Structure formats: structure tokens, C-alpha cells
Amino acid sequence: MGPISEARKARSAEEACFETFLRSKKLKLTGERLAILAAIFQRESHFDAETLHAGLRKDGGDISRATVYRSLDLLVKAGLVRKNSLGSSHANYEAARGNEHHDHLICLGCNAVLEFFRPDLEALQERICDHHGYKLVHHSLQIFGLCPACKDKADESTIRNRVAQLHT
């Protein structure tokens, strides 16, 4: 159990938050859960379950895929992690570093993910709902395009193909 307990060093804000959440549900604060939380928050934003699982293994730990999935669920429920799809057929996650809700701009050339938040877009969606008599609860917007670097060197038919495969 070496490396797992090592992760339990400082006491990050998210760790405290997770503990509170678990307590409130009478769930337990395990080494695995802490290791997963730590891995997520020290890694860059967007990742998938498989990558996270592999990363944990590399860190010396050895946490089963099942536990990774179960913990991700918990973290999403705790509001510490957000789940997106970003057009792929498998789930994509991101640490909710206290930052606001945002939408994603995804490059079809290099898969870079750019987060953006636009009050005018939020307002417009609110207006659309009002217009139809709906109460807005949630939304998901993904814009697919080509970043400055890929804009020129991307081949038309490759991109067309990529778009056709998108799981949106």
C-alpha cells in the first residue's frame, strides 16, 4: 500500500470537500478514492477513464478499473469532476477546479480542447427556452473546428470523415 498513502500528504481543498461529501452519504474515505482524486487534480484537465487507470498504475498504485469507474461516479456526484463526451464514444472527464461551467471548442485536427464561457451564449439559450415555454435545466454545446495551427494543413476529406464519426 506504499504509494497510495503517500498521496495523503497535504490536505487539499478538494480532498476536504470529498470527505465531507462521503461523510454526508455515510460512505468511506479509502486510500483508493484519495489516490484517484489526487491523480485527477495533479493531472491536466481532460482525461478518460482508461488514461486515468493507466496513470494510476504508472504511479505505482494498482487500482482496478471497476474502482476507477465507481470513484469517478462518486466524484461527479460530489461535483468535483465533470463528465463530458467531446464527440467521442467514450466518456471524458475534467476536474471541476472551482471554475464555472463552460463549453468546449474541439480541434478536429489535433484534438486540442479549448474551454470557453460566453455570457451572451448563456443568455441566448435562456431566451430560446423562454420562447418555447421551457424551463432551462442544462445544456451541452460542443463546437468542432480547426485550430490556428491545423487550419491550413488539414485535409478536407479527412476532416469530413472525422465529422461523420462524431458521437454527438
Place this chain on the structure above:
Amino acid sequence: MGPISEARKARSAEEACFETFLRSKKLKLTGERLAILAAIFQRESHFDAETLHAGLRKDGGDISRATVYRSLDLLVKAGLVRKNSLGSSHANYEAARGNEHHDHLICLGCNAVLEFFRPDLEALQERICDHHGYKLVHHSLQIFGLCPACKDKADESTIRNRVAQLHT
């Protein structure tokens, strides 16, 4: 092969379009493909592969799931059918009845799907891409809310749960 050939009665616009598409790719116009196309265009807009497959069986035909999936692919490539997810984990399709691109407003209470098109929204996305130096290629927006009928009678926690399960 009875009911399949029956579907080949009039000659709808979409049938002609599909034939042209198939010809151009040196593919064949089979009874199964025509039956699937007909079923899609006489049914209401949004459906999934399983429902379509079941519907075809009920119509007397007996087309395999594999053929249904293969034909849907073809129809999407021909531009006669659009593929969406609408927040569920399995694909959702709709006949592209010559109508323009549009986005979806989905009721979390009764699952009703409302299509809408907003030039101002399209323009805003274009502006967002410009702002980041991206070239816009495609987008996917789903707004989840409560329709007028479900607005009041929906229970908070049920909705919250539904949102958490969304595959967006």
C-alpha cells in the same frame, strides 16, 4: 420477400436521391435498403436503431439488425438521415426531410424533442470561433429543460438524477 417489394410503390424524392447516391458509389439498390428508407420516412422524426428494427419486423419484413445499422450508415452518408445522441448513450436518428440544420431542446420530463433553428445562435458560434482563431466546422448543441406540461409536475431530485445520467 412479399412486404419488402410492396414498399416499392410510388417513387418518393428520397428514394430517387438514395438511388443516385448508391449509383455514384457503385452500390446496390436492394429491397432491404428501400424498405428501411421507406420505414424511416413514414415514421415520425426521431428514432433509434432498435425501434426501427422492431418496426420493420412488425411491418412483416424481417431485416437483420446488422443490415439496419449498415443501411443507416449509408443513409447518413447520403445525407438523407441525421445522427444525433440527444443525451442518451445510444444513437438517435432523424429523417433529414430537406429541412435545414437545427438544434434540439429536450424535455427531461417527457423526453419530447423540439427542433429549433436560430440564426443568432449560429452567428454567435461563428463569432466564438473567430475570436479564438478557429475555423468552425461543425457543432452540437442540446438544451435540456422542462416543457410547459412538465414544468410544474416534475420532481427536483428525479430531474437532478436524470441530468447526472446524461451522456453529453
Place this chain on the structure above:
DNA sequence: TTTTTTGCAAATCGTTTGCACGCTG
């Protein structure tokens, strides 16, 4: 000690694919 968690492997779900046979052009 009681209850929750874990790992494992098997199960699931939607979708895809290899293959031998059947139909279209």
C-alpha cells in the same frame, strides 16, 4: 464488528465484423 469497498471476472449494451450464401446489376 458491522458495513462499505475492493478486485476479479463475467455480464451488459449498443454496435460492428467475418464469413458463407444469396441477390443485383
Place this chain on the structure above:
DNA sequence: CAGCGTGCAAACGATTTGCAAAAAA
């Protein structure tokens, strides 16, 4: 008759689940 298309069943990839052993409260 030369290719495509079809059905079947097995294969797939991501995710979930049942169960007995292990760890937290």
C-alpha cells in the same frame, strides 16, 4: 456471372455488476 449485400453469430469497446475477500468506521 462478378461483385455487392445479407443474415448469423461471434467479436467489440466502454462500462457495470455479483460475489467473496479486505479495509474502514
